[in-house]
Amino acid sequence: MNLFDDLRSLVIDSLAAMAAEGALPEGLDTRNVAVEPPRDPAHGDMATNAAMVLAKPAGMKPRDIATDLAARLSADPRVALADVAGPGFINLRLAPSVWQGVIARVLSDGTGFGRSAMGQGEKVNVEYVSANPTGPLHVGHTRGAVFGDALASLLDYAGYEVTREYYINDGGAQVDVLARSVYLRYLEAHGQEVAFEDGTYPGDYLIEVGEALKDKVGDAYVDQPEDVWLEDVREFATERMMDLIRDDLAALGVSMDRFFSEKSLYGTGRIEAAIDALRGKGLIYVGVLEPPKGKTPEDWEPREQTLFKSTEHGDDVDRPIMKSDGSWTYFAPDIAYHFDKVERGYDQLIDVFGADHGGYVKRMKAAVAALSDGRVPLDIKLTQLVKLYKNGEPFKMSKRAGTFVTLRDVVDEVGADVTRFVMLTRKNDAPLDFDFDKVLEQSKDNPVFYVQYAHARVCSVLRKAREAGIAVDDATLAGADLGDTTHEAELAVAKKLAEWPRLVEIAARSHEPHRIAFYLYDLASEFHALWNRGNDTPALRFLQEGDAAASTAKIALARAVAVVISAGLGILGVEPVEEMR
Known part of the structure; x- marks a missing residue:
């Protein structure tokens, strides 16, 4: 149920x-006709631009179209008032019964309220995190992991078939550095003193890996030349690091559908196949760059x-794919990887990168456009930096990691739910x-607490209602007589509930899961305002002493709020709480 779509259908x-009666020309394009919330809520519940959009192609004055259209809209029982404003906008006020119907629909649909078929089963690949397997995930990876995971859940909720994917960067020189670092820890496990030089990784997290390597091979690699142990240690270390990364992701509540190894592209002809595909389109040449x-x-x-x-597909300059020594540039395997995704039949690709990958966006989009002949869009989302504070000071670095704050540092400090919600309280490209x-503070200024508190308050109402012998199952509440739910504060909550299906589609279409967090805060705010009004106006309290019917109607509204909060938190990967502790 999308009430805005329903009213748009009425307008269309x-x-x-009007066209059939000769009041408008036939065949007008109505695709840009919209029904949306007005900029100023004082103007009404919804507004349509129909007259403004159609005036020029119809060769008519906008107000003439609007006056006729408003009269027709007013005849619908859902519309209490259709008012022509300004040059030709139409503001609509809906009957209270419409908002009461939203409450009943939420309760009958449950957490399916707001689910959309917009995606029509299109296959979307969302690649995120994709950190080098050289150490534990840091706080920047945390934001990318939360954003990517929430976006995948949002798209699933909006009717897409989603694959969550992690690209393991295990084909480059950094994995050799990892192997050398583990080898040093291996020697250390054998009692030797070592020095971490030449960019090797000094983090304590490799101590256990070095000891595990010792347990596996004994002293077989001690004092041996690199060509004896490098390949084996690289594979061993990469597997151990990926185990660590999977554990970190699990602590955050992130589970991938697929892990794809960059190394699997080398020596298999897959990079060559991708480049040949571009060569066949006349897009590979030997030249000199400016x-x-x-x-x-x-x-x-x-x-x-x-x-x-x-440059033939929107980039600023042409890009090297092969070095002068005949080896591939780092761009070539990435082309092959995305070619693999195109070949797997995805309708859309989404990559979530850190802010430092901004210069990589155009070339990667160009590659996908070329490989798919423009059929498969690639959206690249950049997640900006996260600055950590504690006690008013920048948060200190992790001793375990050696150089940065880890994902586990954050999750262990505040929990996965708080971490996930807070990471979505800003748009991905904003610091x-x-x-x-502050994220643990119990106040309105803490959105995590504020939303969870609204859900917990509803659960408290339900517990008290059961103690009073009032049936509060959703089927009973959905059938409640909501005719007296007409106070402006009650209708404000119902109106906010009605926005949920529309909000889901907007957020999914724009790939912006932070909109879900913003909406939940606004919904919680309307609910808390109603709760507080009940302190001064007993008729607004959810439990009406001695009046089970009135209580059931008001509890239905509260329960509808909890249903939508639960659905929204589910998209964000956050568990709703029943009691605040």
């Missing part, structure tokens, strides 16, 4: 009737390279301040 049907910005010709040594003609004190 009324326009069709000097990069900031480089003078004197500082730049031009040389022939094998290039991808990415985020994470204050360990």
Whole structure:
């Protein structure tokens, strides 16, 4: 049930009737006709731009169209008032029965209220986290993990078939550095003193890996040259790091459908196949690039390279895919990986990258556009930095990681639910301040608490109602007589509930799961306002002493709030609470 879609259908049907009667020309394009909340709620419940959109193609004045249309809309029993405003906008006020019907619908649909068929089963691949398997996940990965996971859940809720995927960057030189670092810990486990140099990783998390390697191979690699142990240690270390990463993700409530190894692309012909696919489209050539910005010709040594003609698909410059020594650039396996996703038949691809990958966006989009002949859109979402604070000071680095604050540091400090919700209280491309004190604060200024408190308050009402012998199962509540639920504070809550299906589709279409967190805060705010009004106006209290019918109606409204909060928190990956502790 999307009430805004229902009213838009009413507008479209009324326009069709006007055309049939000769009041409008036939065949007008109504795709841009919208029914939305007005900018100022004082103007009404909904507004339509129909007259403004159709005036020019119809060759008519907007107010003439609006006046006729408003009269027709007013004849519908759902519309209490249709008012022409300004040059031709129409503001609508709906009958209280419409909002009461929303409450009943929420209770009858349960957490399915707001689910959409918008996606029509399209296959979407959401790739996120994809950290190098060289250590535990840090706080930047945490934001990307939460954002990607919530986006995947949102798209699923909106009717898409979603695959959550992690790309293991295990094909580059950084994995050799990991192997050398583990080897040092291995020697350390054998009692040798070691020094971490040449960019090796000094974090304590590798101590256990070095000891595990000792348990596996004994002293077989001690004082042996690198060519004896490097390949085996690299594989062993990568597997151990991926186990650590999977455990970190599990602590955050993130579970992937698929892990894809970059290494699997090498020596298998898959990179060559992807490049050949581009070559077949005339997009691979040998050439010389212009000097990069900031480089003078004197500082730049031009040389022939094998290039991808990415400028034909929106990039700023063409991109090298092969080094002068004949080895692939880091871009080539990424092209092959995305070619694999295209070949798997996805209708949409979404990559979630850290802010430092901003320069990678255009080239990757160009590659996917070329490989799919423009059929498969790629949306790349960048997650900005997270700044951590505690006691008013920047949060100190993790000794375990050696150089950064880990995902586990954050989750162990405040819990997975708080971590996930807070990470979604800003749009992904906006910086985020994470204050360990404020996110645990019990106040309106803490959105996590404020939303959870609303759900807990509803649960408290339900417990008290059961103690009073009032039936509060959803079927009973859905059938309650809501005719007296007409106070402005009650209708404000119902109106906010009615926005949920529309909000889901907007958030899914724009790939913006933070909109869910914002909506839940607004819904909680309307509910808390109603609760507080009941302190001064007994008739607004959810339990009406001696009047079971009135209590059932008011409890139905409260329960509807809990249902939608639960659904929204489910998308965010947060568990609703029944009691605040």
